[in-house]
Amino acid sequence: MSKGNCLIGQSGGPTAVINASLCGIIQEAMRHPEIGDIYGARHGVLGILREDLVDLRQEDPEEIALLKSTPAAALGSIRRKLSSPEEDDREYERILAVFAAHDIHYFFYIGGNDSMDTVNKVSSYAASKGYPLHSIGVPKTVDNDLPGTDHCPGYGSVAKHIAAITMGVGLDMMAVHLTDPVIVMEVMGRYAGWMTASTALARRRPGDAPNLIYVPEAAWARERFLDDVRRTHDRWGWCYIAVSVGVKDESGDFLAAQRGRFAKDAFGHVQLGGAGSFLESLVREELGLKTRLVRMGPAERIAMHFASLTDRDEAYDLGVEAVRYALAGETAKMVSLRRVSDSPYRCEFALSDLAEVANAEKKIPREWLNEAGNDVTEDFMRYARPLIQGEVPTPIVDGLPRYARLREVEVGRKLEPWSEG
C-alpha cells in the first residue's frame, strides 16, 4: 500500500492499559516507512470531527515509552455513538473530509463495543466513497464484555487490583469482625459480572473473602440473600459480599432501583446508583449486623501501581499487531486474543469481525456460576487466573508512579470548524 498518515483515537471508559495499546501502535508505526505522520485524535471521534489532532512524532520518545505504564487515556476519551449513516451521514462525511485533509489512510481506534461500531461504520462509509482506508479496532474494556476475543485488555489489571483489595479488606474484616463483621464491596459492571467475579481470585483458605458473589448473570432474591449472609456469618463470624452495580432481582429490576423507590437525596430527588448501599442497608436493618461499604468506582480501573503484566503486555502487543495487520492490507477488523491453552497460558492473535463485536455483550456463562447464584466455579478461576499474572514495573519518583504526560503539539487545522448543529 502507498504511503499515508496514521490516526489513533481512544474511546470509552479508561483502563490501566489503554495507553499501552497506544504505545504499541505508535512504536510499531514508527518502524514502518509506509506510515508518514502519526496523529492522535483528542477525545476520540469527537477530536476527529473537530479536527482536533496532535502530532505524536513531536513527543519525546521516552514519554511515548512511558505510556506503556501509564493508566487512563493519554489522548483523552469520549463516550459517543455515531448516528447510523443511512439516517444522517453528516458525521461520516466530516470524518472522511478530515482524513482526506490530513492524508490519513491508517486509522486505529482503541475502545469497547461502541468504538468498534464506530470503526465499522467509518470503514464502510469510506469504502462506499472509494476512500482508501485501513482501519483496525483495538479492544479495551475493564468490563470484559466484548465478544470476538477470549478476554479484553484492561480486564486482567482491574481483576488483579480488585482481588488484591479484596484480599486486604478481607484480612481487615477478619481482624475487626467482632465489632464490624460485614463488608459490602460494590464493583462496576452493569451488564456482565466479570469484574465482581474476579474478587474470587483473592481466596487462599476456607472462609476467606469474598464469601458471597452476586453478578448480573444470576437473578438476586431478597430472602435467599439474607439467608446467605446469615449462614455465612453464623459459620465464620463475618461475611464479605461482592456485588456488581448491575445486579437485578427476579423481576428484572436493578437493586439500585429498588433502593431508589425509597431513598431520596438531599434535594428530594430519587437516588439512583447504589446496589452496594442497598445491600448495606438491608444487612444492617434486617440482620442487625454492622456493615461497611467499599465503593471504589473509577478507582478500580486505574491502578497501574498494581497492574497485571500479562494484561499490559497483551494490550501493547495488540497495538503492535493492529499496525501489522493494517500494513498487511487488512481493514474493518478488530485485533483479538484467541486462547490456545490455560496452563501453560498462551494466547494467539487473531482478527474478529467488527459487526459481531459491536452488537453483543459477552456475559459470564451461567455454568461458571454455582447453582445458588452466589459464587463462581473452578471454570471461571481457570479462565481468570492467568490474566492477573505478573506485575508491571513502574518508574517511581518521589514515592509515586511517574506517568507519561504528552506535550500534545497541535496539528494545524485545514478545514472549517465543525458545528454539531
Added chain:
Amino acid sequence: MSKGNCLIGQSGGPTAVINASLCGIIQEAMRHPEIGDIYGARHGVLGILREDLVDLRQEDPEEIALLKSTPAAALGSIRRKLSSPEEDDREYERILAVFAAHDIHYFFYIGGNDSMDTVNKVSSYAASKGYPLHSIGVPKTVDNDLPGTDHCPGYGSVAKHIAAITMGVGLDMMAVHLTDPVIVMEVMGRYAGWMTASTALARRRPGDAPNLIYVPEAAWARERFLDDVRRTHDRWGWCYIAVSVGVKDESGDFLAAQRGRFAKDAFGHVQLGGAGSFLESLVREELGLKTRLVRMGPAERIAMHFASLTDRDEAYDLGVEAVRYALAGETAKMVSLRRVSDSPYRCEFALSDLAEVANAEKKIPREWLNEAGNDVTEDFMRYARPLIQGEVPTPIVDGLPRYARLREVEVGRKLEPWSEG
C-alpha cells in the same frame, strides 16, 4: 530484670503496617533470653480478659517474617475502651490475674489513642498492686492524630496509597472530563484531615488532581464550596474534590448529618455517613455537573501492594525499640518518632508520656491549610512527602501478594472463664 513472659496485643482499626510492628516485637523478643514465652492476645484487650492467648513461638519463623509485609492485624483487633479503674476495677483485676497466671511481665500493645489509654491504666493498676510489669505502647493509626510522635506508623502507607489512587483517578477524570467532569473522593478521618490532605502529594502539574481539599480543620460553607467548584471547572474543565468524612459546616454539623436531615434509606431511616454522597448530590443538583463518587472506606488502609517502605520500616523499628526500652527498664510509655530533619529525612526514636497521648488528638495546624480552607500549603507537603518514600517488596504468588497466616496455637487456659457480667 528477671525472666518473664511477654504478651502482645493489637487494637483499633488495622493499617498496612501494624503487623510490621508485631513482627519487630516478636523478632526482637526472640533475641533476648530474659524473655521467655511470647504470647499474642487475640483481639487485643478482649483476648486478655478472655484468656484467649496464642503461643507465637510455635509459629513458623518464615511466617513471622512475612508479617513484615502483611496488612491488617494478624492477632485480631478490637475497639474497646476500658472503664476507669476508680469506678470499676474488675477488668483490671482480671487482666492482672491473666498476667500472673501466665507469668507475663512484658506487655506490648499496638494501637491508637484508646489503646494508649489502656496501656496507661493497666500499668498504673499493676504498679498500685505491686505487680512487676514493663508495658510499652506502640503507636499505629492511619488517622495520624496521635500526639507525642512526629507521625504515626500506618499514616505513610495510607497516604501513599491514597495519593497513588488520586493520581490515577485524576488522569481518568482528565481523560473523560467532557462527559464526566467531577470526582468526589471521600476519605476516612473523623477528627483530623491528615489522610485527605495527603491526596495533595499526587500533583505534578497545575490543574492536577486534587483541585480542592476539605478537611475537618477548616469549616465548610455551602456557597463558598459551590463557588470553588464552579471556578475550578471553569478554569480546567474538571474538578477533583477530596473530602474527609468528618468535615463540618460553620455551625459545627457534619456534612453527613446535613445529608441525613433529608435522606432516608430503604427503610425510612435517616442515612448517616456520606460527606461524599452529600457533595456529589450538591454538585450535580446545584451546578448540573455529572459527578462520580469514590468511597474506598477500609480499602484505603490495607494496600500493602503499594505501601510506604519508610512507614513499614519505622513500624518495624518501633516494635524493636519497644522491646529494647522494656528490657532497659522503661514502662508505661509509648515509643515514638522525633523528626530531626526533613531533607534528608531523619527521625530518632523517643519515649512519650502515655497520658499525654491518650487524651488528645493531633490535628493539621491551621497554618498548614490555605486561607480559603480548600487546600494545604507547602508546610504540609514538606511534612508528608518523606513519609511515602520507598515501596515494600511483597512476595507474590499466583499474581497476588502472599500474606502471613498464623497457626494460632492456643495457650492452655489456667483461669475460670471471664464473664462480661
